[in-house]
Amino acid sequence: MKDIxxxxxxxQFKAANLRRELADMNIIDLGEVFEGLTKEETIQIFRLLxxxxxxxxxxxxxxxxxxxIVEALTDIEVGKIVENLFVDDAVDFIEEMPANVVNRVLSQxxxxxxxxxxxxxxxxxxxxxxxxxxxxxxxxxxxTVLEAFDKIRExxxxxxxxCYVVRRDKLFxxxxxxKTLLLAKEHERVGDIMQPSLISAKTLDDQxxxxxxxxxxxxLSLPVVDKEGRLVGIITVDDAVEIxxxxxxxxxxxxxxxxxxxxxxxxxxxxxxxxxxxGWLMVLMLLxxxxxLIIGTFEEAMAALPALAAFIPMLMDAGGNAGTQTSxxxxxxxxxxxxxxxxxxxxxxxxxxxxxxCGLILSIVNAVRVLxxxxxxxxxxxxxxxxxxxxxxxxxxxxxxxxxAAKKLRLDPATLAAPIIKxxxxxxxxxxxxxxxxxxxxELR
Amino acid sequence: MKDIxxxxxxxQFKAANLRRELADMNIIDLGEVFEGLTKEETIQIFRLLxxxxxxxxxxxxxxxxxxxIVEALTDIEVGKIVENLFVDDAVDFIEEMPANVVNRVLSQxxxxxxxxxxxxxxxxxxxxxxxxxxxxxxxxxxxTVLEAFDKIRExxxxxxxxCYVVRRDKLFxxxxxxKTLLLAKEHERVGDIMQPSLISAKTLDDQxxxxxxxxxxxxLSLPVVDKEGRLVGIITVDDAVEIxxxxxxxxxxxxxxxxxxxxxxxxxxxxxxxxxxxGWLMVLMLLxxxxxLIIGTFEEAMAALPALAAFIPMLMDAGGNAGTQTSxxxxxxxxxxxxxxxxxxxxxxxxxxxxxxCGLILSIVNAVRVLxxxxxxxxxxxxxxxxxxxxxxxxxxxxxxxxxAAKKLRLDPATLAAPIIKxxxxxxxxxxxxxxxxxxxxELR
Numbered sequence: 001m002k003d004i005x006x007x008x009x010x011x012q013f014k015a016a017n018l019r020r021e022l023a024d025m026n027i028i029d030l031g032e033v034f035e036g037l038t039k040e041e042t043i044q045i046f047r048l049l050x051x052x053x054x055x056x057x058x059x060x061x062x063x064x065x066x067x068x069i070v071e072a073l074t075d076i077e078v079g080k081i082v083e084n085l086f087v088d089d090a091v092d093f094i095e096e097m098p099a100n101v102v103n104r105v106l107s108q109x110x111x112x113x114x115x116x117x118x119x120x121x122x123x124x125x126x127x128x129x130x131x132x133x134x135x136x137x138x139x140x141x142x143x144t145v146l147e148a149f150d151k152i153r154e155x156x157x158x159x160x161x162x163c164y165v166v167r168r169d170k171l172f173x174x175x176x177x178x179k180t181l182l183l184a185k186e187h188e189r190v191g192d193i194m195q196p197s198l199i200s201a202k203t204l205d206d207q208x209x210x211x212x213x214x215x216x217x218x219x220l221s222l223p224v225v226d227k228e229g230r231l232v233g234i235i236t237v238d239d240a241v242e243i244x245x246x247x248x249x250x251x252x253x254x255x256x257x258x259x260x261x262x263x264x265x266x267x268x269x270x271x272x273x274x275x276x277x278x279g280w281l282m283v284l285m286l287l288x289x290x291x292x293l294i295i296g297t298f299e300e301a302m303a304a305l306p307a308l309a310a311f312i313p314m315l316m317d318a319g320g321n322a323g324t325q326t327s328x329x330x331x332x333x334x335x336x337x338x339x340x341x342x343x344x345x346x347x348x349x350x351x352x353x354x355x356x357x358c359g360l361i362l363s364i365v366n367a368v369r370v371l372x373x374x375x376x377x378x379x380x381x382x383x384x385x386x387x388x389x390x391x392x393x394x395x396x397x398x399x400x401x402x403x404x405a406a407k408k409l410r411l412d413p414a415t416l417a418a419p420i421i422k423x424x425x426x427x428x429x430x431x432x433x434x435x436x437x438x439x440x441x442x443e444l445r
Numbered sequence: 446m447k448d449i450x451x452x453x454x455x456x457q458f459k460a461a462n463l464r465r466e467l468a469d470m471n472i473i474d475l476g477e478v479f480e481g482l483t484k485e486e487t488i489q490i491f492r493l494l495x496x497x498x499x500x501x502x503x504x505x506x507x508x509x510x511x512x513x514i515v516e517a518l519t520d521i522e523v524g525k526i527v528e529n530l531f532v533d534d535a536v537d538f539i540e541e542m543p544a545n546v547v548n549r550v551l552s553q554x555x556x557x558x559x560x561x562x563x564x565x566x567x568x569x570x571x572x573x574x575x576x577x578x579x580x581x582x583x584x585x586x587x588x589t590v591l592e593a594f595d596k597i598r599e600x601x602x603x604x605x606x607x608c609y610v611v612r613r614d615k616l617f618x619x620x621x622x623x624k625t626l627l628l629a630k631e632h633e634r635v636g637d638i639m640q641p642s643l644i645s646a647k648t649l650d651d652q653x654x655x656x657x658x659x660x661x662x663x664x665l666s667l668p669v670v671d672k673e674g675r676l677v678g679i680i681t682v683d684d685a686v687e688i689x690x691x692x693x694x695x696x697x698x699x700x701x702x703x704x705x706x707x708x709x710x711x712x713x714x715x716x717x718x719x720x721x722x723x724g725w726l727m728v729l730m731l732l733x734x735x736x737x738l739i740i741g742t743f744e745e746a747m748a749a750l751p752a753l754a755a756f757i758p759m760l761m762d763a764g765g766n767a768g769t770q771t772s773x774x775x776x777x778x779x780x781x782x783x784x785x786x787x788x789x790x791x792x793x794x795x796x797x798x799x800x801x802x803c804g805l806i807l808s809i810v811n812a813v814r815v816l817x818x819x820x821x822x823x824x825x826x827x828x829x830x831x832x833x834x835x836x837x838x839x840x841x842x843x844x845x846x847x848x849x850a851a852k853k854l855r856l857d858p859a860t861l862a863a864p865i866i867k868x869x870x871x872x873x874x875x876x877x878x879x880x881x882x883x884x885x886x887x888e889l890r
Contacts, residue, residue: 284762
């Protein structure tokens with residue numbers, strides 16, 4: 001692909017040859033070529049594209065270059081492209097354009113398509129309606145197979161695999177695959193050979209609901225119905241996959257105390273990066289005042305036995321790491337529906353036993369390590385080991401309690417993940433360490 | 446679904462009614478019903494399933510129950526089920542069974558299918574070959590459209606949407622959709638109406654290679670070819686989605702210092718949970734000896750100015766959090782191919798500027814907060830602020846350096862994530878803090 005840009009620049013192409021070469025390329029690779037082009041090249045190359053692929057390539061060009069193209073084309077050319085875009089691609093494109101471009105574009109689109117686009121633009125972000133497309137094939141249940149094939153030949157959809165079946169009043173009743181239609185006799189009724197099915201999402205459902213249905217039922221497309229159960233669109237599996245990936249990315253970011261940016265790393269400005277990160281860093285820094293106060297309270301103990309201080313980082317980290325392990329597993333498990341709220345006691349009891357075993361192993365290894373080098377530090381070592389046990393158990397309890405409580409309160413579990421748990425675990429670790437040490441060590445009494 | 450189990454137990458069904466109700470259910474929901482059944486119920490209900498759906502339901506039952514069923518059936522019944530399973534489902538099932546069951550199952554399967562299953566069982570884990578299915582539709586390029594439809598009617602595949610086109614020597618040359626075939630004239634040659642395409646994966650490619658192609662080209666299925674470019678199978682999008690989710694889960698776990706378990710949370714035994722977690726906790730605990738030694742080195746400074754100790758947790762956490770933010774963004778960006786190794790300097794320069802801004806804001810807020818309550822701690826505050834700046838910059842540098850270096854060395858970047866970076870950042874934070882404080886504060890000289 002880079003080749004082609006370099007060869008264009010080197011003037012190696014006659015327009016006719018270049019046009020042929022472009023027409024042979026994969027649409028998506030073609031869209032990527034535009035990323036590296038200058039403004040003039042963008043316009044020049046886009047004009048070389050065969051008319052029938054231009055709209056399709058346009059859908060795969062980055063918004064900045066889409067805008068350059070739209071601004072260079074005549075109103076009639078723009079209208080043609082948008083008319084040929086799939087509705088969901090048209091909506092994606094319009095959402096990225098500044099207001100003046102949007103108005104110009106919409107004024108060039110046929111009335112019917114404009115109405116659909118406007119309707120789709122109104123669905124809330126993250127709703128099923130906002131990601132569905134209205135281009136699908138609906139067959140009436142009283143169609144014969146022959147009529148069904150007429151209808152299939154007539155519509156322009158290429159990626160067709162499942163036909164949805166509706167009643168006369170548009171109520172969604174089932175689906176039928178092209179293969180089934182091919183195997184059926186010409187005069188059979190669609191309603192008789194279809195697979196009755198009620199697997200569908202509603203326009204105002206959260207998009208996650210839709211991705212879960214894809215996951216559970218291995219779907220290639222999911223019918224979308226309105227409140228009355230009438231078919232109004234479909235979601236295709238490629239959109240569902242994209243949402244799954246976006247949501248995983250969001251969870252990764254939340255769990256690392258990063259606010260949403262919504263754009264790929266390299267396409268996000270420095271200030272937006274700072275904005276998405278400094279907030280949480282600040283909150284966590286201020287929460288650390290708690291640990292500061294605790295250390296202040298026990299200043300005398302530290303002064304009396306400076307050796308204690310050396311163990312503080314290790315104890316704090318052990319708590320943070322143990323808590324992070326648990327919260328990560330729980331949050332991911334809930335995101336994949338492998339853990340439900342009703343599993344709370346089961347999960348907690350599991351974590352409790354895991355914590356006891358992990359805590360025990362860590363305490364013993366740590367005690368052996370310390371005593372080998374400092375056999376005289378027996379009491380300190382016992383204090384450290386007891387604290388380590390307690391910290392691991394408490395951190396793992398928090399790691400399962402907080403995300404599940406968040407879920408119950410309809411908050412996002414990922415937000416209450418690692419960093420918060422670590423800060424709370426830090427404070428607990430310090431307090432317990434000093435209390436246990438004061439109880440164990442005569443020097444501190 | 447639960448209903449049905451309860452109603453079975455309450456004896457509310459006559460066999461004939463139950464059989465009808467089961468036949469109406471979605472295959473995947475039916476598979477889930479078995480999760481809650483006892484051994485006897487499992488066998489009893491499975492025998493009630495209509496013959497034509499039994500194999501399909503069997504593929505969606507958890508391995509434990511599959512085994513119960515296989516052990517209760519006659520050899521001939523087992524043979525029939527496995528013959529009717531899709532090859533990839535058969536392989537998944539066989540991989541989960543103990544050796545004696547595997548032998549019994551394979552001995553009941555026809556020779557041809559057995560050869561294919563054995564072949565698939567030999568592909569390495571995580572290779573494209575191990576997840577592909579050999580059930581696909583290949584049309585020869587010299588077929589007419591009429592011949593193509595004969596072939597399509599003949600094979601039993603239901604989820605068919607794309608037909609792949611091969612030469613006489615099985616070399617993969619392109620694809621053609623059912624829709625295109627429907628629109629074509631009966632005597633056109635498949636080779637003339639197909640979409641030439643070379644998008645395919647090789648059997649021994651890593652499965653991630655395949656999922657990236659799905660992502661990039663919005664595919665519903667991906668052809669798999671052997672070393673010579675001959676078509677040998679396909680991967681379907683539902684398998685690709687599953688791999689994407691598994692890989693995200695693995696990354697979540699690695700970044701939280703958890704070893705692989707490979708099973709869902711609630712299906713993993715306590716000991717396996719402990720095993721997957723205690724190793725990293727141990728490594729990190731032992732790495733913390735570094736911080737212990739550093740604090741030991743500066744024991745005198747701490748004794749001379751105990752107020753210093755109070756700031757240690759905050760400085761350590763700030764470094765850990767700042768580093769985690771960066772490493773998470775980089776690792777996720779690399780997993781999605783949004784960040785490549787060649788972007789290294791671009792990424793580092795971006796992180797450097799983000800770090801300076803974040804560090805500056807945090808230092809100022811912290812300084813104001815401390816000085817409002819303790820106006821006399823000016824020099825300590827300056828030391829803390831300088832350290833904070835330095836720690837944020839260093840942690841963010843590490844957070845981008847380590848994962849990218851890991852990638853370059855062909856290690857998994859996720860393994861060098863948060864916990865390791867935090868531990869290194871801790872040691873750096875402590876060292877810098879004491880050095881800066883010693884330089885700034887006359888008490889420590």
